[in-house]
Amino acid sequence: MEKKIGVFLQCQNRLARESIARILQKRSDIQVVHGRTATSASEEEIAGTNPDVVVLDSLQLLPEEEPVAPIRGLAESRVKRILIAMPDDPKHFLKAIRRGAVGYVLCDASASDVVAAIRGVGQGDAICPPHYVRLLFEYIALLATRYPNRQTKASIGLTSREQQLIPLIGRGLTNKQIAGSLNLSEQTVKNHVHRILGKLGIGDRLDVSEACETQLLGM
Amino acid sequence: MSRIKVLLANRPRLIRELVMATISDQPDIEIVGEIQEEVQISKAVEAVRPDFLIVALEKSNRLSGICQTVLRSFPQIQIIAISSDRNSSMCYWASLHIESHQIECSEAGVLSAIREKTRPMNRPQ
Structure with missing residues:
Protein backbone atom coordinates (compact mmCIF):
# COMPACT_ATOMS: atom_id res chain seq x y z
CA MET A 1 0.00 0.00 0.00
CA VAL A 133 -5.57 30.91 -11.96
CA ARG A 134 -6.33 33.83 -14.24
CA LEU A 135 -5.26 36.19 -11.48
CA LEU A 136 -1.92 34.36 -11.32
CA PHE A 137 -1.43 34.71 -15.08
CA GLU A 138 -2.12 38.42 -14.88
CA TYR A 139 0.11 38.84 -11.87
CA ILE A 140 3.07 37.11 -13.47
CA ALA A 141 2.56 39.05 -16.69
CA LEU A 142 2.60 42.26 -14.68
CA LEU A 143 5.76 41.28 -12.83
CA ALA A 144 7.45 40.38 -16.09
CA THR A 145 6.78 43.77 -17.61
CA ARG A 146 7.55 45.67 -14.46
CA TYR A 147 10.74 44.07 -13.33
CA PRO A 148 13.11 42.71 -15.97
CA ASN A 149 14.38 39.28 -15.06
CA ARG A 150 17.79 38.44 -13.71
CA GLN A 151 19.39 37.39 -16.97
CA THR A 152 18.41 40.51 -18.86
CA LYS A 153 19.33 42.75 -16.01
CA ALA A 154 22.74 41.17 -15.94
CA SER A 155 23.17 42.29 -19.55
CA ILE A 156 23.03 45.90 -18.40
CA GLY A 157 25.90 45.09 -16.08
CA LEU A 158 24.08 45.10 -12.76
CA THR A 159 25.35 42.89 -9.95
CA SER A 160 22.87 40.48 -8.42
CA ARG A 161 22.58 42.69 -5.32
CA GLU A 162 21.82 45.67 -7.52
CA GLN A 163 19.18 43.64 -9.39
CA GLN A 164 17.64 42.66 -6.09
CA LEU A 165 17.31 46.32 -5.15
CA ILE A 166 15.59 47.46 -8.35
CA PRO A 167 12.02 46.37 -7.56
CA LEU A 168 12.36 47.75 -4.03
CA ILE A 169 13.57 51.13 -5.28
CA GLY A 170 10.86 51.09 -7.95
CA ARG A 171 8.21 50.49 -5.30
CA GLY A 172 9.27 53.77 -3.72
CA LEU A 173 10.92 52.36 -0.60
CA THR A 174 13.44 54.60 1.17
CA ASN A 175 17.07 53.55 1.63
CA LYS A 176 16.31 52.98 5.28
CA GLN A 177 13.35 50.66 4.50
CA ILE A 178 15.40 48.73 1.95
CA ALA A 179 18.27 48.43 4.41
CA GLY A 180 15.85 47.10 7.03
CA SER A 181 14.25 44.50 4.76
CA LEU A 182 17.55 43.20 3.37
CA ASN A 183 19.52 43.45 6.60
CA LEU A 184 22.06 45.85 5.14
CA SER A 185 23.35 49.16 6.48
CA GLU A 186 21.75 52.30 5.16
CA GLN A 187 25.10 53.51 3.80
CA THR A 188 25.55 50.27 1.82
CA VAL A 189 22.13 50.68 0.25
CA LYS A 190 22.94 54.30 -0.55
CA ASN A 191 26.11 53.20 -2.35
CA HIS A 192 24.23 50.54 -4.32
CA VAL A 193 21.52 53.01 -5.36
CA HIS A 194 24.19 55.53 -6.45
CA ARG A 195 25.89 52.90 -8.64
CA ILE A 196 22.56 51.72 -10.14
CA LEU A 197 21.60 55.28 -11.11
CA GLY A 198 25.05 55.71 -12.65
CA LYS A 199 24.83 52.48 -14.68
CA LEU A 200 21.37 53.37 -15.94
CA GLY A 201 22.33 56.98 -16.58
CA ILE A 202 19.40 58.48 -14.70
CA GLY A 203 19.00 61.00 -11.90
CA ASP A 204 15.70 59.98 -10.27
CA ARG A 205 15.53 56.75 -8.30
CA LEU A 206 11.82 56.33 -9.08
CA ASP A 207 12.76 55.88 -12.75
CA VAL A 208 14.89 52.76 -12.20
CA SER A 209 12.34 50.15 -13.33
CA GLU A 210 11.43 52.10 -16.43
CA ALA A 211 15.08 52.88 -17.27
CA CYS A 212 15.89 49.18 -16.94
CA GLU A 213 13.14 48.29 -19.41
CA THR A 214 14.05 50.96 -21.96
CA GLN A 215 17.70 49.85 -21.92
CA LEU A 216 16.70 46.22 -22.38
CA LEU A 217 14.40 47.13 -25.25
CA GLY A 218 17.35 48.98 -26.85
CA MET A 219 15.57 52.33 -26.77
CA MET B 1 -36.61 6.66 20.32
CA SER B 2 -37.16 9.73 18.20
CA ARG B 3 -34.04 11.53 17.09
CA ILE B 4 -33.22 15.16 17.83
CA LYS B 5 -33.92 17.23 14.71
CA VAL B 6 -31.33 19.80 13.59
CA LEU B 7 -31.67 22.37 10.81
CA LEU B 8 -28.34 23.72 9.51
CA ALA B 9 -28.28 27.34 8.37
CA ASN B 10 -24.79 28.54 9.29
CA ARG B 11 -22.39 30.20 6.91
CA PRO B 12 -19.90 29.98 5.31
CA ARG B 13 -20.52 26.75 3.43
CA LEU B 14 -17.31 25.04 4.52
CA ILE B 15 -18.02 25.46 8.23
CA ARG B 16 -21.61 24.29 7.67
CA GLU B 17 -20.38 21.15 5.94
CA LEU B 18 -17.87 20.49 8.72
CA VAL B 19 -20.60 20.78 11.37
CA MET B 20 -22.72 18.50 9.22
CA ALA B 21 -19.95 15.91 9.16
CA THR B 22 -19.89 15.86 12.95
CA ILE B 23 -23.66 15.73 13.43
CA SER B 24 -24.39 13.16 10.76
CA ASP B 25 -22.14 10.71 12.61
CA GLN B 26 -24.43 10.85 15.68
CA PRO B 27 -27.07 8.10 15.74
CA ASP B 28 -29.39 10.08 18.04
CA ILE B 29 -29.32 13.32 16.02
CA GLU B 30 -30.85 13.86 12.61
CA ILE B 31 -30.20 16.65 10.09
CA VAL B 32 -33.60 17.65 8.77
CA GLY B 33 -32.44 20.34 6.39
CA GLU B 34 -29.64 22.56 5.15
CA ILE B 35 -30.18 26.12 3.97
CA GLN B 36 -27.73 28.60 2.54
CA GLU B 37 -29.38 31.96 3.05
CA GLU B 38 -30.66 33.47 6.26
CA VAL B 39 -33.81 34.74 4.53
CA GLN B 40 -34.90 31.12 4.04
CA ILE B 41 -34.75 30.36 7.76
CA SER B 42 -38.32 31.22 8.79
CA LYS B 43 -39.87 29.22 5.98
CA ALA B 44 -37.63 26.20 6.61
CA VAL B 45 -38.27 26.23 10.36
CA GLU B 46 -41.99 26.34 9.72
CA ALA B 47 -41.74 23.41 7.32
CA VAL B 48 -39.44 21.02 9.21
CA ARG B 49 -39.99 22.10 12.86
CA PRO B 50 -36.48 21.31 14.11
CA ASP B 51 -35.45 21.03 17.76
CA PHE B 52 -32.29 22.99 16.96
CA LEU B 53 -31.36 25.60 14.43
CA ILE B 54 -27.65 26.15 13.76
CA VAL B 55 -26.59 29.58 12.50
CA ALA B 56 -23.37 31.60 12.18
CA LEU B 57 -22.31 33.56 15.25
CA GLU B 58 -22.33 37.31 14.62
CA LYS B 59 -19.27 39.38 15.57
CA SER B 60 -21.37 41.10 18.25
CA ASN B 61 -22.57 37.75 19.69
CA ARG B 62 -26.11 39.11 19.13
CA LEU B 63 -28.81 37.08 17.49
CA SER B 64 -30.09 38.40 14.14
CA GLY B 65 -33.62 39.76 13.86
CA ILE B 66 -34.74 36.73 11.88
CA CYS B 67 -33.47 34.34 14.54
CA GLN B 68 -35.07 36.34 17.36
CA THR B 69 -38.38 36.12 15.54
CA VAL B 70 -37.93 32.36 15.12
CA LEU B 71 -37.34 31.94 18.86
CA ARG B 72 -40.40 34.02 19.73
CA SER B 73 -42.61 32.19 17.26
CA PHE B 74 -41.30 28.75 18.14
CA PRO B 75 -40.20 28.86 21.79
CA GLN B 76 -39.56 25.12 21.84
CA ILE B 77 -36.64 25.64 19.41
CA GLN B 78 -33.12 26.46 20.54
CA ILE B 79 -30.49 28.11 18.38
CA ILE B 80 -26.78 27.30 18.37
CA ALA B 81 -24.56 29.95 16.81
CA ILE B 82 -21.06 28.96 15.68
CA SER B 83 -18.26 31.33 14.75
CA SER B 84 -16.33 30.62 11.57
CA ASP B 85 -13.10 32.34 12.58
CA ARG B 86 -13.11 32.71 16.34
CA ASN B 87 -13.05 29.86 18.80
CA SER B 88 -16.51 30.72 20.03
CA SER B 89 -20.09 29.46 20.01
CA MET B 90 -23.34 30.29 21.82
CA CYS B 91 -26.67 28.69 22.58
CA TYR B 92 -29.86 30.81 22.59
CA TRP B 93 -33.38 30.01 23.71
CA ALA B 94 -36.53 31.89 24.58
CA SER B 95 -38.21 31.92 27.95
CA LEU B 96 -39.69 35.28 28.96
CA HIS B 97 -36.79 36.93 27.16
CA ILE B 98 -34.21 35.52 24.83
CA GLU B 99 -31.55 33.87 26.95
CA SER B 100 -28.11 32.74 25.94
CA HIS B 101 -25.01 31.11 27.26
CA GLN B 102 -21.57 30.39 25.91
CA ILE B 103 -20.86 26.82 24.85
CA GLU B 104 -17.47 25.28 24.19
CA CYS B 105 -16.62 25.63 20.50
CA SER B 106 -15.83 21.96 20.05
CA GLU B 107 -17.58 18.80 18.89
CA ALA B 108 -18.24 17.81 22.51
CA GLY B 109 -19.50 21.30 23.40
CA VAL B 110 -21.97 21.52 20.55
CA LEU B 111 -23.16 17.92 20.82
CA SER B 112 -23.77 18.15 24.56
CA ALA B 113 -25.65 21.44 24.09
CA ILE B 114 -27.92 19.60 21.66
CA ARG B 115 -28.37 16.56 23.89
CA GLU B 116 -28.92 18.53 27.10
CA LYS B 117 -31.92 20.31 25.68
CA THR B 118 -34.04 17.51 27.04
CA ARG B 119 -33.08 18.78 30.49
CA PRO B 120 -33.47 22.56 30.15
CA MET B 121 -33.79 23.04 33.91
CA ASN B 122 -30.16 22.04 34.27
CA ARG B 123 -28.99 24.73 31.93
CA PRO B 124 -26.52 27.18 33.48
CA GLN B 125 -27.91 30.71 33.66
Whole structure:
Protein backbone atom coordinates (compact mmCIF):
# COMPACT_ATOMS: atom_id res chain seq x y z
CA MET A 1 0.00 0.00 0.00
CA GLU A 2 1.11 3.53 -0.71
CA LYS A 3 2.28 5.75 2.12
CA LYS A 4 -0.47 7.80 3.72
CA ILE A 5 -0.47 11.59 3.54
CA GLY A 6 0.36 12.83 7.04
CA VAL A 7 -1.69 15.90 8.01
CA PHE A 8 -1.00 18.36 10.82
CA LEU A 9 -4.14 20.38 11.66
CA GLN A 10 -3.61 23.83 13.08
CA CYS A 11 -6.91 25.70 13.29
CA GLN A 12 -8.10 28.65 15.33
CA ASN A 13 -11.58 27.17 15.39
CA ARG A 14 -11.55 24.01 17.48
CA LEU A 15 -14.87 22.71 16.16
CA ALA A 16 -13.61 23.06 12.58
CA ARG A 17 -10.41 21.23 13.47
CA GLU A 18 -12.24 18.35 15.13
CA SER A 19 -14.69 18.02 12.24
CA ILE A 20 -11.90 17.98 9.67
CA ALA A 21 -10.10 15.31 11.68
CA ARG A 22 -13.34 13.30 11.72
CA ILE A 23 -13.66 13.57 7.94
CA LEU A 24 -10.00 12.78 7.26
CA GLN A 25 -10.01 9.74 9.53
CA LYS A 26 -12.48 8.12 7.16
CA ARG A 27 -10.08 8.40 4.22
CA SER A 28 -7.73 5.48 3.98
CA ASP A 29 -5.01 7.48 2.22
CA ILE A 30 -4.81 10.25 4.84
CA GLN A 31 -3.62 10.21 8.42
CA VAL A 32 -3.96 13.04 10.94
CA VAL A 33 -0.63 13.17 12.75
CA HIS A 34 -1.51 16.06 15.06
CA GLY A 35 -4.23 18.59 15.80
CA ARG A 36 -3.79 21.86 17.56
CA THR A 37 -5.99 24.84 18.33
CA ALA A 38 -5.43 28.57 18.33
CA THR A 39 -1.82 29.19 19.19
CA SER A 40 0.84 28.96 16.58
CA ALA A 41 2.84 25.75 16.65
CA SER A 42 6.61 26.17 16.41
CA GLU A 43 8.47 24.93 13.35
CA GLU A 44 10.15 22.35 15.59
CA GLU A 45 6.83 21.06 16.89
CA ILE A 46 5.48 20.67 13.36
CA ALA A 47 8.69 19.05 12.10
CA GLY A 48 8.60 16.68 15.09
CA THR A 49 5.36 15.08 13.87
CA ASN A 50 6.82 14.75 10.38
CA PRO A 51 3.71 15.79 8.41
CA ASP A 52 3.42 16.01 4.63
CA VAL A 53 0.75 18.70 4.78
CA VAL A 54 -0.11 21.36 7.37
CA VAL A 55 -3.71 22.64 7.28
CA LEU A 56 -4.30 26.13 8.69
CA ASP A 57 -7.42 28.28 8.93
CA SER A 58 -5.78 31.68 9.22
CA LEU A 59 -3.13 33.67 7.40
CA GLN A 60 -1.76 34.65 10.80
CA LEU A 61 -0.77 31.07 11.48
CA LEU A 62 1.64 31.04 8.52
CA PRO A 63 5.30 31.71 9.24
CA GLU A 64 6.36 35.32 8.75
CA GLU A 65 6.95 36.68 5.30
CA GLU A 66 10.55 36.61 4.14
CA PRO A 67 11.93 40.00 3.06
CA VAL A 68 12.62 38.58 -0.38
CA ALA A 69 10.58 35.49 -1.19
CA PRO A 70 12.92 32.54 -1.74
CA ILE A 71 11.42 30.88 -4.80
CA ARG A 72 13.52 27.77 -4.56
CA GLY A 73 12.70 27.41 -0.87
CA LEU A 74 9.19 26.43 -1.86
CA ALA A 75 10.22 23.31 -3.67
CA GLU A 76 12.88 22.45 -1.11
CA SER A 77 10.88 22.70 2.09
CA ARG A 78 9.13 19.40 2.56
CA VAL A 79 6.19 20.55 4.67
CA LYS A 80 3.42 22.01 2.53
CA ARG A 81 0.89 24.42 3.95
CA ILE A 82 -2.77 24.70 2.94
CA LEU A 83 -5.04 27.51 4.04
CA ILE A 84 -8.73 26.64 4.39
CA ALA A 85 -11.94 28.61 5.06
CA MET A 86 -10.29 31.63 3.45
CA PRO A 87 -12.01 34.81 2.26
CA ASP A 88 -12.47 35.26 -1.50
CA ASP A 89 -9.93 38.08 -1.61
CA PRO A 90 -7.11 38.14 -4.21
CA LYS A 91 -4.87 40.20 -1.92
CA HIS A 92 -5.24 37.59 0.78
CA PHE A 93 -4.46 34.90 -1.77
CA LEU A 94 -1.29 36.58 -3.06
CA LYS A 95 -0.14 37.20 0.49
CA ALA A 96 -0.64 33.52 1.27
CA ILE A 97 1.50 32.58 -1.73
CA ARG A 98 4.24 35.00 -0.71
CA ARG A 99 4.25 33.40 2.71
CA GLY A 100 4.81 30.01 1.14
CA ALA A 101 1.33 28.45 1.12
CA VAL A 102 0.73 25.93 -1.68
CA GLY A 103 -3.01 25.50 -1.16
CA TYR A 104 -5.84 28.02 -0.78
CA VAL A 105 -9.39 26.78 -0.12
CA LEU A 106 -12.24 29.29 0.15
CA CYS A 107 -14.74 29.48 2.98
CA ASP A 108 -17.48 28.76 0.43
CA ALA A 109 -15.79 25.54 -0.67
CA SER A 110 -17.17 22.13 0.26
CA ALA A 111 -15.69 19.72 2.77
CA SER A 112 -14.66 17.43 -0.09
CA ASP A 113 -12.72 20.34 -1.63
CA VAL A 114 -10.56 20.32 1.51
CA VAL A 115 -9.89 16.60 1.11
CA ALA A 116 -9.11 17.08 -2.60
CA ALA A 117 -6.73 19.95 -1.77
CA ILE A 118 -4.89 17.83 0.81
CA ARG A 119 -4.51 15.00 -1.71
CA GLY A 120 -3.40 17.37 -4.47
CA VAL A 121 -0.85 19.14 -2.34
CA GLY A 122 0.30 15.82 -0.90
CA GLN A 123 1.09 14.72 -4.45
CA GLY A 124 3.11 17.86 -5.08
CA ASP A 125 0.53 20.07 -6.77
CA ALA A 126 -0.44 23.60 -5.76
CA ILE A 127 -4.17 24.08 -5.32
CA CYS A 128 -6.27 27.22 -5.64
CA PRO A 129 -9.80 28.14 -6.73
CA PRO A 130 -10.04 27.97 -10.55
CA HIS A 131 -10.93 31.65 -10.89
CA TYR A 132 -7.62 32.56 -9.23
CA VAL A 133 -5.57 30.91 -11.96
CA ARG A 134 -6.33 33.83 -14.24
CA LEU A 135 -5.26 36.19 -11.48
CA LEU A 136 -1.92 34.36 -11.32
CA PHE A 137 -1.43 34.71 -15.08
CA GLU A 138 -2.12 38.42 -14.88
CA TYR A 139 0.11 38.84 -11.87
CA ILE A 140 3.07 37.11 -13.47
CA ALA A 141 2.56 39.05 -16.69
CA LEU A 142 2.60 42.26 -14.68
CA LEU A 143 5.76 41.28 -12.83
CA ALA A 144 7.45 40.38 -16.09
CA THR A 145 6.78 43.77 -17.61
CA ARG A 146 7.55 45.67 -14.46
CA TYR A 147 10.74 44.07 -13.33
CA PRO A 148 13.11 42.71 -15.97
CA ASN A 149 14.38 39.28 -15.06
CA ARG A 150 17.79 38.44 -13.71
CA GLN A 151 19.39 37.39 -16.97
CA THR A 152 18.41 40.51 -18.86
CA LYS A 153 19.33 42.75 -16.01
CA ALA A 154 22.74 41.17 -15.94
CA SER A 155 23.17 42.29 -19.55
CA ILE A 156 23.03 45.90 -18.40
CA GLY A 157 25.90 45.09 -16.08
CA LEU A 158 24.08 45.10 -12.76
CA THR A 159 25.35 42.89 -9.95
CA SER A 160 22.87 40.48 -8.42
CA ARG A 161 22.58 42.69 -5.32
CA GLU A 162 21.82 45.67 -7.52
CA GLN A 163 19.18 43.64 -9.39
CA GLN A 164 17.64 42.66 -6.09
CA LEU A 165 17.31 46.32 -5.15
CA ILE A 166 15.59 47.46 -8.35
CA PRO A 167 12.02 46.37 -7.56
CA LEU A 168 12.36 47.75 -4.03
CA ILE A 169 13.57 51.13 -5.28
CA GLY A 170 10.86 51.09 -7.95
CA ARG A 171 8.21 50.49 -5.30
CA GLY A 172 9.27 53.77 -3.72
CA LEU A 173 10.92 52.36 -0.60
CA THR A 174 13.44 54.60 1.17
CA ASN A 175 17.07 53.55 1.63
CA LYS A 176 16.31 52.98 5.28
CA GLN A 177 13.35 50.66 4.50
CA ILE A 178 15.40 48.73 1.95
CA ALA A 179 18.27 48.43 4.41
CA GLY A 180 15.85 47.10 7.03
CA SER A 181 14.25 44.50 4.76
CA LEU A 182 17.55 43.20 3.37
CA ASN A 183 19.52 43.45 6.60
CA LEU A 184 22.06 45.85 5.14
CA SER A 185 23.35 49.16 6.48
CA GLU A 186 21.75 52.30 5.16
CA GLN A 187 25.10 53.51 3.80
CA THR A 188 25.55 50.27 1.82
CA VAL A 189 22.13 50.68 0.25
CA LYS A 190 22.94 54.30 -0.55
CA ASN A 191 26.11 53.20 -2.35
CA HIS A 192 24.23 50.54 -4.32
CA VAL A 193 21.52 53.01 -5.36
CA HIS A 194 24.19 55.53 -6.45
CA ARG A 195 25.89 52.90 -8.64
CA ILE A 196 22.56 51.72 -10.14
CA LEU A 197 21.60 55.28 -11.11
CA GLY A 198 25.05 55.71 -12.65
CA LYS A 199 24.83 52.48 -14.68
CA LEU A 200 21.37 53.37 -15.94
CA GLY A 201 22.33 56.98 -16.58
CA ILE A 202 19.40 58.48 -14.70
CA GLY A 203 19.00 61.00 -11.90
CA ASP A 204 15.70 59.98 -10.27
CA ARG A 205 15.53 56.75 -8.30
CA LEU A 206 11.82 56.33 -9.08
CA ASP A 207 12.76 55.88 -12.75
CA VAL A 208 14.89 52.76 -12.20
CA SER A 209 12.34 50.15 -13.33
CA GLU A 210 11.43 52.10 -16.43
CA ALA A 211 15.08 52.88 -17.27
CA CYS A 212 15.89 49.18 -16.94
CA GLU A 213 13.14 48.29 -19.41
CA THR A 214 14.05 50.96 -21.96
CA GLN A 215 17.70 49.85 -21.92
CA LEU A 216 16.70 46.22 -22.38
CA LEU A 217 14.40 47.13 -25.25
CA GLY A 218 17.35 48.98 -26.85
CA MET A 219 15.57 52.33 -26.77
CA MET B 1 -36.61 6.66 20.32
CA SER B 2 -37.16 9.73 18.20
CA ARG B 3 -34.04 11.53 17.09
CA ILE B 4 -33.22 15.16 17.83
CA LYS B 5 -33.92 17.23 14.71
CA VAL B 6 -31.33 19.80 13.59
CA LEU B 7 -31.67 22.37 10.81
CA LEU B 8 -28.34 23.72 9.51
CA ALA B 9 -28.28 27.34 8.37
CA ASN B 10 -24.79 28.54 9.29
CA ARG B 11 -22.39 30.20 6.91
CA PRO B 12 -19.90 29.98 5.31
CA ARG B 13 -20.52 26.75 3.43
CA LEU B 14 -17.31 25.04 4.52
CA ILE B 15 -18.02 25.46 8.23
CA ARG B 16 -21.61 24.29 7.67
CA GLU B 17 -20.38 21.15 5.94
CA LEU B 18 -17.87 20.49 8.72
CA VAL B 19 -20.60 20.78 11.37
CA MET B 20 -22.72 18.50 9.22
CA ALA B 21 -19.95 15.91 9.16
CA THR B 22 -19.89 15.86 12.95
CA ILE B 23 -23.66 15.73 13.43
CA SER B 24 -24.39 13.16 10.76
CA ASP B 25 -22.14 10.71 12.61
CA GLN B 26 -24.43 10.85 15.68
CA PRO B 27 -27.07 8.10 15.74
CA ASP B 28 -29.39 10.08 18.04
CA ILE B 29 -29.32 13.32 16.02
CA GLU B 30 -30.85 13.86 12.61
CA ILE B 31 -30.20 16.65 10.09
CA VAL B 32 -33.60 17.65 8.77
CA GLY B 33 -32.44 20.34 6.39
CA GLU B 34 -29.64 22.56 5.15
CA ILE B 35 -30.18 26.12 3.97
CA GLN B 36 -27.73 28.60 2.54
CA GLU B 37 -29.38 31.96 3.05
CA GLU B 38 -30.66 33.47 6.26
CA VAL B 39 -33.81 34.74 4.53
CA GLN B 40 -34.90 31.12 4.04
CA ILE B 41 -34.75 30.36 7.76
CA SER B 42 -38.32 31.22 8.79
CA LYS B 43 -39.87 29.22 5.98
CA ALA B 44 -37.63 26.20 6.61
CA VAL B 45 -38.27 26.23 10.36
CA GLU B 46 -41.99 26.34 9.72
CA ALA B 47 -41.74 23.41 7.32
CA VAL B 48 -39.44 21.02 9.21
CA ARG B 49 -39.99 22.10 12.86
CA PRO B 50 -36.48 21.31 14.11
CA ASP B 51 -35.45 21.03 17.76
CA PHE B 52 -32.29 22.99 16.96
CA LEU B 53 -31.36 25.60 14.43
CA ILE B 54 -27.65 26.15 13.76
CA VAL B 55 -26.59 29.58 12.50
CA ALA B 56 -23.37 31.60 12.18
CA LEU B 57 -22.31 33.56 15.25
CA GLU B 58 -22.33 37.31 14.62
CA LYS B 59 -19.27 39.38 15.57
CA SER B 60 -21.37 41.10 18.25
CA ASN B 61 -22.57 37.75 19.69
CA ARG B 62 -26.11 39.11 19.13
CA LEU B 63 -28.81 37.08 17.49
CA SER B 64 -30.09 38.40 14.14
CA GLY B 65 -33.62 39.76 13.86
CA ILE B 66 -34.74 36.73 11.88
CA CYS B 67 -33.47 34.34 14.54
CA GLN B 68 -35.07 36.34 17.36
CA THR B 69 -38.38 36.12 15.54
CA VAL B 70 -37.93 32.36 15.12
CA LEU B 71 -37.34 31.94 18.86
CA ARG B 72 -40.40 34.02 19.73
CA SER B 73 -42.61 32.19 17.26
CA PHE B 74 -41.30 28.75 18.14
CA PRO B 75 -40.20 28.86 21.79
CA GLN B 76 -39.56 25.12 21.84
CA ILE B 77 -36.64 25.64 19.41
CA GLN B 78 -33.12 26.46 20.54
CA ILE B 79 -30.49 28.11 18.38
CA ILE B 80 -26.78 27.30 18.37
CA ALA B 81 -24.56 29.95 16.81
CA ILE B 82 -21.06 28.96 15.68
CA SER B 83 -18.26 31.33 14.75
CA SER B 84 -16.33 30.62 11.57
CA ASP B 85 -13.10 32.34 12.58
CA ARG B 86 -13.11 32.71 16.34
CA ASN B 87 -13.05 29.86 18.80
CA SER B 88 -16.51 30.72 20.03
CA SER B 89 -20.09 29.46 20.01
CA MET B 90 -23.34 30.29 21.82
CA CYS B 91 -26.67 28.69 22.58
CA TYR B 92 -29.86 30.81 22.59
CA TRP B 93 -33.38 30.01 23.71
CA ALA B 94 -36.53 31.89 24.58
CA SER B 95 -38.21 31.92 27.95
CA LEU B 96 -39.69 35.28 28.96
CA HIS B 97 -36.79 36.93 27.16
CA ILE B 98 -34.21 35.52 24.83
CA GLU B 99 -31.55 33.87 26.95
CA SER B 100 -28.11 32.74 25.94
CA HIS B 101 -25.01 31.11 27.26
CA GLN B 102 -21.57 30.39 25.91
CA ILE B 103 -20.86 26.82 24.85
CA GLU B 104 -17.47 25.28 24.19
CA CYS B 105 -16.62 25.63 20.50
CA SER B 106 -15.83 21.96 20.05
CA GLU B 107 -17.58 18.80 18.89
CA ALA B 108 -18.24 17.81 22.51
CA GLY B 109 -19.50 21.30 23.40
CA VAL B 110 -21.97 21.52 20.55
CA LEU B 111 -23.16 17.92 20.82
CA SER B 112 -23.77 18.15 24.56
CA ALA B 113 -25.65 21.44 24.09
CA ILE B 114 -27.92 19.60 21.66
CA ARG B 115 -28.37 16.56 23.89
CA GLU B 116 -28.92 18.53 27.10
CA LYS B 117 -31.92 20.31 25.68
CA THR B 118 -34.04 17.51 27.04
CA ARG B 119 -33.08 18.78 30.49
CA PRO B 120 -33.47 22.56 30.15
CA MET B 121 -33.79 23.04 33.91
CA ASN B 122 -30.16 22.04 34.27
CA ARG B 123 -28.99 24.73 31.93
CA PRO B 124 -26.52 27.18 33.48
CA GLN B 125 -27.91 30.71 33.66
